[in-house]
Structure formats: structure tokens, C-alpha cells
Amino acid sequence: MLEKTVIPGPSSQLLGLRLARYLKSNVVPIEFKTFPDGERYIRIKEEPKNCHAVVVQSTLPPDPNQSIIELCFILETLKEMGVEKITAVIPYFAYARQDKKFLPGEAVSGKIVCNIIQNAGADEVITVDIHSKRMLENFKIPIRDVSAIPQLGEYLNNFKLTDPLIISPDEGAIERARNLAVFMDAEYVTFTKSRDKHTGEIEIKIKEIDVANRDVVIVDDIISTGGTMASAAEIAKSQGAARIYATCTHAVLVGDSRFKILNAGANEIIGTDTVPSDVSIVSVAPIIAEALK
Ligand code: R5P
Numbered sequence: 242m243l244e245k246t247v248i249p250g251p252s253s254q255l256l257g258l259r260l261a262r263y264l265k266s267n268v269v270p271i272e273f274k275t276f277p278d279g280e281r282y283i284r285i286k287e288e289p290k291n292c293h294a295v296v297v298q299s300t301l302p303p304d305p306n307q308s309i310i311e312l313c314f315i316l317e318t319l320k321e322m323g324v325e326k327i328t329a330v331i332p333y334f335a336y337a338r339q340d341k342k343f344l345p346g347e348a349v350s351g352k353i354v355c356n357i358i359q360n361a362g363a364d365e366v367i368t369v370d371i372h373s374k375r376m377l378e379n380f381k382i383p384i385r386d387v388s389a390i391p392q393l394g395e396y397l398n399n400f401k402l403t404d405p406l407i408i409s410p411d412e413g414a415i416e417r418a419r420n421l422a423v424f425m426d427a428e429y430v431t432f433t434k435s436r437d438k439h440t441g442e443i444e445i446k447i448k449e450i451d452v453a454n455r456d457v458v459i460v461d462d463i464i465s466t467g468g469t470m471a472s473a474a475e476i477a478k479s480q481g482a483a484r485i486y487a488t489c490t491h492a493v494l495v496g497d498s499r500f501k502i503l504n505a506g507a508n509e510i511i512g513t514d515t516v517p518s519d520v521s522i523v524s525v526a527p528i529i530a531e532a533l534k
Contacts, residue, residue: 243293243325245533248285250298250315252308253332256514256526257297260330263530267292273311281307283314285322293326294319295533296363299515300354302493305335309354313361320362329363330529332515333491337372338463343438355379367532369515369525370417370462370490387528389490389513390417393460394424396511396523402427402456403483410434410445410473414461421460421488432473445472453481463491464510467498471505478506486511492520 245266249257251273261268272284296315300308312329319327339350355376358366365383368376370390377384397405405427409418411434422429433446457477464470470487477485485507492512499520502510514521 243291246289246292246294248289248294248296248315248319250296250308251283251311252301253297253299253330253517255517256299256332256524259514259524259526260295260297260529263526264295264533266295269294271315281311281314283311283318285315285318288322289319289324292324293328294324295328295330297330297332297529299333300331300335301333301516302335302495309335309357313357316358316361316363326364327362328365328367328533329358330367331358332369332513332525332529333493334368334371334376337376340373340375351376352379367529369513369529372413372462385532387525387532388417388420389515389523389525389528390420390460391424392513392523392525392528393488393490393511394421397421397458397486397488398425400456400484400486402458404455406430406450406452406455406457406482408432408450408457408459408473408477410459410461410469417462418460421458425458427458432476434469434472443468443472445469445476447476450477450480452477454483456484456486457482458486458488459507461489463493464489464498464502464512465493465495467494467496467501470498470507470510471501474502474505474507482506484508488512490525491516492518494518494520 247261298312336350407422407429409431418429487507
């Protein structure tokens with residue numbers, strides 16, 4: 242079997258190192274910089290020979306496009322170096338929300354990004370809690386999506402929550418809420434969310450929920466502007482919830498999203514290191530390592 246060598250991309254340096262420790266594998270560092278005109282420069286600092294290269298690169302804000310081009314530069318260069326097998330680990334996969342046309346004439350950008358990545362030389366892809374499973378169908382190479390829910394559940398179990406209720410803020414997150422509820426031996430409910438296709442404004446509808454004096458975990462795949470999480474937290478708070486944990490895999494947290502969520506009544510925001518930040522409390526390195534074994 243080929244030895245694994247981890248190549249942490251510019252946007253997932255620490256997660257890449259954590260993964261290498263779990264795999265007990267070599268790390269090949271990358272040099273990267275931006276030229277004065279804005280172009281990116283990438284150099285793989287050592288030649289990974291006779292190995293299975295594992296490139297770890299989330300596609301992060303504020304410039305997911307830059308992360309995608311960096312990933313392609315790395316993949317293509319590894320191919321040129323004659324590496325036997327290349328796995329692209331893309332923990333946070335940008336554009337996965339545009340997995341279809343919502344309005345006529347829209348680019349299905351998610352599908353286009355999948356094509357770019359597989360054409361750049363990946364032999365297989367691993368993602369973490371990708372927003373839409375439909376995205377996976379765009380790849381002609383093997384693709385696996387792993388879930389951070391057990392890791393999040395393990396972390397949440399440390400809080401010794403009181404009669405916890407797991408809330409899915411919309412129907413898209415229902416499977417995650419159900420899985421987390423099973424893991425935490427808790428109940429779960431789903432809210433219903435609609436989003437205006439032009440303005441992006443959301444509206445959450447909910448019947449009465451039995452939440453008084455109970456701890457609540459709201460779970461989603463992504464927190465971006467925080468609108469969804471804040472609305473769900475506000476509803477739970479207004480119905481008498483005790484502690485509220487705003488939990489997700491990808492805490493993208495743009496603008497004043499943190500303020501919105503905490504101001505709506507959440508006690509804490511908990512995310513993973515797919516998007517590195519001060520709320521990346523849980524690491525997805527062990528689940529990616531497991532998928533690679
Ligand atoms: C959408 O369906 C996703 O699962 C999230 O609910 C959404 O991306 C969160 O976005 P925001 O934080 O901007 O409300």
C-alpha cells in the first residue's frame with residue numbers, strides 16, 4: 242500500500258497537520274504568497290515520491306475563489322510530479338448551496354467547481370457535511386462525504402444538558418438534527434424556513450415547542466450571515482428555553498453574525514475546524530483520518 246503524505250493547503254494548515262498526526266504520516270509543506278498584482282504563487286516544497294498525497298484545503302471566505310485556484314495549482318503540480326494517487330480533502334466546500342438553478346439563467350456554480358477540481362487531477366474527493374448531497378453526483382471520481390455530527394455530539398455531551406431538545410432550523414438540516422439527537426439520546430424538532438430568492442431574506446415558521454426550562458441545541462451545516470441561527474435562537478428563547486447552543490459544522494460567520502446569534506439568546510457558538518476561527522472547538526481530523534484508512 243502507498244504511504245500517505247499530507248499536504249496542508251494554505252487555507253487548512255492546522256487541520257492538515259492535525260490530520261497528519263492522526264494518520265502518523267509525512268507532511269509536505271507548501272510555500273504560498275500573493276504577487277503585487279493579486280496573482281497567487283504556490284510551490285510544493287518537497288517532491289512527494291511513491292505516495293498517496295492527501296491535499297487538505299477548505300474553500301474559505303472572504304475569497305473562496307482563491308482557495309479553489311490554490312487547490313487546483315496544488316493538484317495539477319502533484320500530477321506533474323508523478324504522484325501515484327491524490328485525494329483532495331475539501332472540508333468546507335464553497336458553492337455547494339448553488340447546486341441547481343433557482344432562477345432562470347443562473348450559473349450552477351457548485352457543479353462547475355466540481356468539474357474544475359476533478360479536471361485539475363484529484364483521483365478522489367472527501368468533503369465534510371457538504372450542504373447538498375446532490376453536489377456529490379457531479380463527480381465522476383470516487384467521493385465521500387463524512388459527518389462531524391458524532392464529534393459535535395461528543396463535545397456537547399460534556400455539558401450535561403438538561404432534557405435537551407435538538408432543533409433543526411430548517412428542513413434541510415433535519416437529518417443532522419436526527420443524527421445528533423440519536424447520538425445525544427435526545428428529542429428533536431424541525432422548524433420550517435423559507436428564503437426569498439431575490440433578497441435572501443428568511444422567514445422561520447414554527448408551531449409551539451415544548452422547550453420551557455430545557456437546554457436547546459440548534460444544529461445546522463453552515464452559519465453564514467447568522468440570520469437562520471439567530472431567528473431559531475430567538476424563537477427558542479421566547480418559548481422559555483434555558484441554555485441555547487448554536488452548533489454547526491462550518492462556522493463561516495460573516496459580518497456581525499456572532500453578535501446577531503448571541504444577542505438573539507444563544508449562550509455559545511460551536512463550530513469545527515473546517516473553517517478555522519475562535520469557535521472551531523471541535524476538530525474533524527479524526528473523522529477524515531478514519532475515512533482515509
Ligand atoms: C441553508 O439552507 C443552510 O443550511 C444554512 O441554514 C444557511 O446557509 C445559513 O445561512 P445564514 O447564516 O446566512 O442564515
